Amino acid sequence: MVERFSFELSAVDGAARTGVIHTPRGEIRTPAFMPVGTAGTVKAMMPESVRATGADILLGNTYHLMLRPTAERIAALGGLHRFMNWERPILTDSGGFQVMSLASLRKLTEEGVRFASHIDGSKHMLTPERSMEIQRLLGSDIVMAFDECPALPAEDKVVAESMRMSMRWARRSREAFGDRPGHALFGIMQGGVTRDLREESAAALREIGFEGYAIGGLAVGEGQAAMFGVLDYAPGFLPEDKPRYLMGVGKPDDIVGAVERGVDMMDCVLPSRSGRTGQAWTRRGSVNLRNARHRDDPRPLDEACTCPACRSYSRAYLHHVVKADEIIGSMLLTWHNLQYYQDLMAGLRAAIAGGRLAAFVAEFHATRAEGDIEPL
Numbered sequence: 001m002v003e004r005f006s007f008e009l010s011a012v013d014g015a016a017r018t019g020v021i022h023t024p025r026g027e028i029r030t031p032a033f034m035p036v037g038t039a040g041t042v043k044a045m046m047p048e049s050v051r052a053t054g055a056d057i058l059l060g061n062t063y064h065l066m067l068r069p070t071a072e073r074i075a076a077l078g079g080l081h082r083f084m085n086w087e088r089p090i091l092t093d094s095g096g097f098q099v100m101s102l103a104s105l106r107k108l109t110e111e112g113v114r115f116a117s118h119i120d121g122s123k124h125m126l127t128p129e130r131s132m133e134i135q136r137l138l139g140s141d142i143v144m145a146f147d148e149c150p151a152l153p154a155e156d157k158v159v160a161e162s163m164r165m166s167m168r169w170a171r172r173s174r175e176a177f178g179d180r181p182g183h184a185l186f187g188i189m190q191g192g193v194t195r196d197l198r199e200e201s202a203a204a205l206r207e208i209g210f211e212g213y214a215i216g217g218l219a220v221g222e223g224q225a226a227m228f229g230v231l232d233y234a235p236g237f238l239p240e241d242k243p244r245y246l247m248g249v250g251k252p253d254d255i256v257g258a259v260e261r262g263v264d265m266m267d268c269v270l271p272s273r274s275g276r277t278g279q280a281w282t283r284r285g286s287v288n289l290r291n292a293r294h295r296d297d298p299r300p301l302d303e304a305c306t307c308p309a310c311r312s313y314s315r316a317y318l319h320h321v322v323k324a325d326e327i328i329g330s331m332l333l334t335w336h337n338l339q340y341y342q343d344l345m346a347g348l349r350a351a352i353a354g355g356r357l358a359a360f361v362a363e364f365h366a367t368r369a370e371g372d373i374e375p376l
Contacts, residue, residue: 015262034267054342062095071137079139091142128172145173159192167204184211202237235262275334294319307339
């Protein structure tokens with residue numbers, strides 16, 4: 001059994017990398033996509049079903065879990081892994097992004113953020129030290145440093161002040177995390193879309209020292225071109241021998257572009273959220289199952305997919321249960337979307353290992369350009 005957290009890089013193809021993150025709870029194959037289990041569950045999925053898609057790791061959310069059912073209650077019940085019946089690795093975010101985007105009556109100071117819960121209005125204080133405490137109580141395998149993420153676009157002065165405070169919080173997070181063999185703390189690079197600020201942030205994080213490094217502050221309104229512009233240089237500011245995590249991304253073409261630029265880990269609510277709204281992600285692009293074109297179509301959603309939705313049900317049936325708001329519609333489409341995302345990651349890993357990433361990416365874009373298959 002592995003006792004410590006480590007990262008093994010096995011192949012590169014251009015800037016893209018493939019490898020394995022070793023943890024006491026199991027290996028994480030990279031590039032990895034992490035399904036989001038915000039409140040201790042990937043919505044509409046059983047944990048064993050999530051694992052069946054090929055997922056090695058899930059993401060949980062500090063903000064939501066600290067409010068309900070509380071980290072203390074989860075710890076008393078044996079930790080988040082036992083609580084949600086997921087024995088493989090779990091990464092928890094710090095709660096900072098949700099405090100900024102969801103909570104009300106926020107007051108930001110050097111100490112941290114005082115806020116009112118969006119659930120019941122109760123008052124809370126989240127600091128780097130408290131974030132580390134919550135994530136320790138949850139038993140997270142990968143813990144994220146507490147940071148602030150300003151929405152873009154924003155003035156350089158605002159982004160710079162926010163980034164430097166996040167770097168001070170990163171040092172406090174490192175000190176509060178302590179020595180926890182088998183667990184990892186990731187620092188989060190900030191700096192918006194400004195190269196100098198990104199480089200300054202990366203240098204500060206490297207000086208502190210972390211087991212992994214995240215690229216934060218993207219996918220927050222800047223657009224794909226600007227995001228890729230940052231990813232053209234930002235991963236290179238981070239240590240080569242540590243995993244690189246792009247937070248909150250994203251659509252399939254975002255993921256492929258990020259992997260091409262050297263990203264090892266990603267997460268996003270998109271595949272599960274889309275599954276609950278009748279949208280499916282396939283090799284040919286997205287498909288809206290609410291569209292009447294599918295109501296008489298006996299064919300599978302994607303003939304190459306092995307998920308239950310594609311293996312056992314027709315487009316006509318999926319259209320029916322989605323239109324009727326039946327729970328099984330959310331279940332089947334979420335499973336399909338997560339399967340598609342994990343199949344995409346497996347394809348990227350194999351292509352990088354085989355030195356044929358460029359051909360894989362070209363085929364990915366060409367197939368999507370063909371669009372969804374025509375109805376009967």
